[in-house]
Structure formats: C-alpha cells, structure tokens
C-alpha cells in the first residue's frame with residue numbers, strides 16, 4: 440500500500456472526522472482523497488476503532504459516584520478566607536523582599552555608613568573629606584581641623600552615651616554613688 | 626484546516642448553570658460583594674462535573690474530591706482575577722485541570738524516585754504492555770493507553786472524547802487558541818490509535834517502532 444506525503448494532512452483530518460469535528464468542506468475534500476487512497480481507507484478504520492474505544496470509555500465513566508456535596512466543608516474553610524483577596528500574591532514575596540532589604544541595609548551600614556566611633560560626614564571638617572579619605576580617616580585627632588577642634592556642642596556623641604542619635608546633646612555623665620567600705624560608717 | 630464546530634456545542638455537555646441561584650456572572654458579583662452563600666450556589670452547580678473530570682485523570686475518588694475542594698478554595702481566593710466578561714465554568718475547570726496536572730507531575734516524580742528503591746511494590750507496570758494476568762475491561766484498557774500519551778495529548782482526549790467538552794471550551798480551559806486545540810486533538814487521536822492498535826495486537830513496548838517512541842516523547 441502506497442503512503443503519499445500528502446496523506447499526513449488527510450490523516451489529521453481523518454482523526455477529526457472520527458470524532459465528528461470536521462467541517463463540511465474538509466469532509467468533502469477528505470472523501471475524494473480517501474476514495475482513491477487505500478492506505479488512508481485503512482487508517483480511517485483504525486482511527487475510528489480507537490475513537491470508539493475512547494467514546495465507550497467515556498460513557499462508562501460519565502456519571503461516577505462523586506460523593507456528598509463539598510459545600511459544607513468548603514463553607515467552613517472559607518470562613519477564614521476572603522473572596523478575591525490576592526493573599527498568595529503577597530504572602531509569597533513580602534518576607535523575601537523584606538529580608539533582602541534588611542540585608543542590603545545592613546551591608547550598606549557596614550560598608551558605607553559611619554563607624555559609631557567616628558563623626559558623621561556632615562560634621563567632619565572639610566580637610567578630612569579629601570580625595571584621600573581612606574588615609575585621612577586615620578589622621579591624628581589633634582591636627583588643626585580635627586573633631587577635637589569643634590565646639591563641644593558639635594562634637595559627635597558616641598552611641599553608648601546617647602540613645603538619641605548623633606545630634607543629641609551630650610548629657611552630663613551621672614556619677615555612680617560611692618559606698619564606703621569603712622565598717623565604721625555603718 | 627479550518628476552525629469549525631461541525632459537532633455543535635449542544636452536543637457537548639456544556640458548562641452551563643444546572644442549579645438555581647441566577648447566572649454565574651451574577652453569583653460571582655454577589656460573592657465579590659461578600660455573599661458567601663452565592664459561592665455555595667456556584668459550588669453546587671459545578672462540583673459534580675468538576676470531580677468527575679478530575680477523576681478522569683486521577684482515578685481515585687477521594688483524591689479527586691480533595692483536588693476539587695482545593696480548586697474551589699483557589700477559585701474563591703482568586704475571584705478578583707476572574708474576568709466577568711468570560712464564562713465562569715471554563716475558568717474554574719482551568720484551575721481544576723492545572724491543579725490536577727500538577728498533582729500528577731508530583732506523583733510521577735515520586736514514582737520515578739521509587740523506581741530506584743528496592744521495593745517492587747512501588748514499581749508501576751508499563752501501561753503500553755498488556756499484562757496477561759489481568760483481564761482489563763475496556764475502560765481500564767483505554768486508561769492504560771492514555772497513561773502513556775504525553776500530557777498535552779492526554780488532556781485534550783480526556784476533555785473532548787471522554788468528557789465531551791467542545792473544542793472552544795477546551796481552548797478556554799487549557800488557555801490555548803481553538804485551532805491549536807483542534808490540531809492537537811487530531812494528533813492525539815492519531816497517537817492514541819497507534820498505541821491502541823499495538824496494545825490490541827499484544828505487542829510489547831519493546832516492539833514499538835522509533836516513530837511511535839518519538840511521538841510519545843514529544
């Protein structure tokens with residue numbers, strides 16, 4: 440039996456024809472081809488046999504016992520959910536983005552932020568903010584223009600002295616009460 | 626190949642309202658306004674068909690019910706993404722079919738993992754090879770053949786030839802254009818016929834010609 444290249448297209452049409460999915464025009468064209476092509480006639484029988492098996496299997500399982508309604512269970516579960524709330528869209532990426540942002544902030548602080556023991560850039564003397572900043576950072580504190588030359592109110596406050604940030608005025612250091620160890624004082 | 630519906634839509638078991646409660650669009654609108662009972666109407670309208678379709682893929686009723694329930698949850702949560710100018714049924718079935726196919730892919734991965742385990746009980750028989758010890762009925766035979774087909778072909782055959790959805794409905798469910806679905810349906814029936822014929826002739830999977838193996842791997 441001779442199989443012609445153009446039979447490939449007709450075989451697709453035959454597969455559609457088997458399930459009644461072919462339009463009239465294609466149907467007529469197919470009829471002409473099949474009438475003179477024994478290979479396609481045989482293929483038609485085979486594809487129709489396959490379709491009949493599918494059709495019968497479809498009928499066999501068309502009304503399965505699906506059990507009681509799902510609604511009572513669904514209703515209970517929905518009492519904690521909102522319709523149309525794009526929950527999954529948010530829940531998925533918000534923690535990841537927050538974590539990434541926190542990491543980037545920390546990296547920024549570690550690499551570019553001021554050390555807690557050095558003045559903020561705005562308070563540093565212009566001389567220190569030179570093109571050779573890495574070297575200037577280690578300049579002795581008593582050179583002209585160093586932090587020690589600033590008036591006391593403008594001097595940076597180490598973080599362990601103040602909770603209020605760089606601009607919080609320095610509070611007087613509270614003295615701890617002293618106790619006499621002299622037994623006679625009791 | 627022309628896009629046509631020589632098999633009219635009325636031939637298919639149309640996804641359409643079966644239970645009272647108004648049109649799908651109206652019910653969806655009511656659910657969006659906070660009326661949970663309106664969603665109950667939609668559930669009762671579609672649940673039987675939904676479970677039935679899922680059962681075509683997973684076979685087990687309880688698994689199908691679980692998947693159907695999850696489908697309904699997801700539909701409820703994603704109702705804001707539903708375009709009211711479209712039909713609710715295909716949208717719901719799209720969620721259900723995708724969920725089911727995901728479930729099957731995960732199960733398949735587990736089976737592949739189990740194939741490397743020592744337990745022979747975990748091993749699945751090759752569905753393309755008829756087991757002479759088992760007298761399968763026609764439905765089981767068809768299922769066995771469907772099992773070896775690539776997912777995209779199996780899906781259209783189940784939806785069209787077993788569940789009788791129209792090609793336009795299938796296009797909406799699998800999110801493809803209707804000509805694509807018709808083309809895929811033609812290929813799927815041809816492929817089914819090949820495997821079916823081999824199986825009926827009692828040939829083993831080893832006797833598959835290269836063309837068929839390539840088709841199945843497509």
Ligand SMILES: [Zn+2]
Pocket residue numbers: 443445446449472476478479
């Ligand atoms: Zn031909």
